[in-house]
Amino acid sequence: EPEVTQTPSHQVTQMGQEVILRCVPISNHLYFYWYRQILGQKVEFLVSFYNNEISEKSEIFDDQFSVERPDGSNFTLKIRSTKLEDSAMYFCASRIQGEDYGYTFGSGTRLTVV
Amino acid sequence: GDSVTQMEGPVTLSEEAFLTINCTYTATGYPSLFWYVQYPGEGLQLLLKATKADDKGSNKGFEATYRKETTSFHLEKGSVQVSDSAVYFCALSDRAGKSTFGDGTTLTVKP
Numbered sequence: 421e422p423e424v425t426q427t428p429s430h431q432v433t434q435m436g437q438e439v440i441l442r443c444v445p446i447s448n449h450l451y452f453y454w455y456r457q458i459l460g461q462k463v464e465f466l467v468s469f470y471n472n473e474i475s476e477k478s479e480i481f482d483d484q485f486s487v488e489r490p491d492g493s494n495f496t497l498k499i500r501s502t503k504l505e506d507s508a509m510y511f512c513a514s515r516i517q518g519e520d521y522g523y524t525f526g527s528g529t530r531l532t533v534v
Numbered sequence: 535g536d537s538v539t540q541m542e543g544p545v546t547l548s549e550e551a552f553l554t555i556n557c558t559y560t561a562t563g564y565p566s567l568f569w570y571v572q573y574p575g576e577g578l579q580l581l582l583k584a585t586k587a588d589d590k591g592s593n594k595g596f597e598a599t600y601r602k603e604t605t606s607f608h609l610e611k612g613s614v615q616v617s618d619s620a621v622y623f624c625a626l627s628d629r630a631g632k633s634t635f636g637d638g639t640t641l642t643v644k645p
Contacts, residue, residue, distance in 0.1 A: 426577075451631050453631075453632075453633075455633075461637075462623075462635050462636065462637045462638060463578070463623060463625075463635040463638075464635075465632055465633065465634070468630070468631065468632055475630065476630060476632055511577060511578060513578075515631060522566070522568055522580045522583045522627075523578075523580065523633065524580070525570075525577050525578040525579070525580075526577055527576060527577035528577045528578075
């Protein structure tokens with residue numbers, strides 16, 4: 421069964437450093453998303469991406485965040501200057517176009533900012 | 535904005551017991567509804583879905599029916615197993631595909 425692949429599975433970074441979280445969506449999917457889950461809290465929408473541009477973003481997705489699809493297969497989330505409160509599980513998801521809006525999620529990257 | 539309210543957990547059941555996890559939603563328009571499951575240490579997996587009123591989603595013995603009149607999508611299973619222990623998330627998706635999740639309900643099934 422096709423999978424969404426995320427790397428790394430766990431990243432530890434110092435406050436103020438830049439991090440790039442990587443995702444390889446399913447090849448025929450057209451819509452891409454990043455969500456995050458702070459430990460013990462709900463899953464929160466960050467950003468959606470379609471046709472090489474952001475289609476929607478949440479209040480969480482401020483100027484410190486950016487997304488890119490650099491080569492037609494990877495989909496990256498960059499945090500420019502990490503803060504302690506960025507520590508969370510970050511999930512990439514993709515879906516195919518159509519009425520079925522169910523996502524295929526990746527297994528997540530646990531980001532720990534120290 | 536859209537919102538999803540789930541039954542508070544944690545829920546602890548004995549093996550073979552009947553499971554219900556309540557979920558209600560508020561949304562404009564006609565969202566699609568989903569249940570996702572998160573096993574310990576893993577990501578989110580789509581468990582089942584329903585895209586219009588009165589649809590029943592089912593998978594692995596779990597079922598949920600899209601009830602527009604009560605804006606609900608309760609998850610049920612007739613006989614739970616220890617392996618069903620996980621966190622269950624109810625979610626809705628708008629026409630643009632953006633999803634809103636409930637807080638999650640932790641289910642523990644004891645042998």
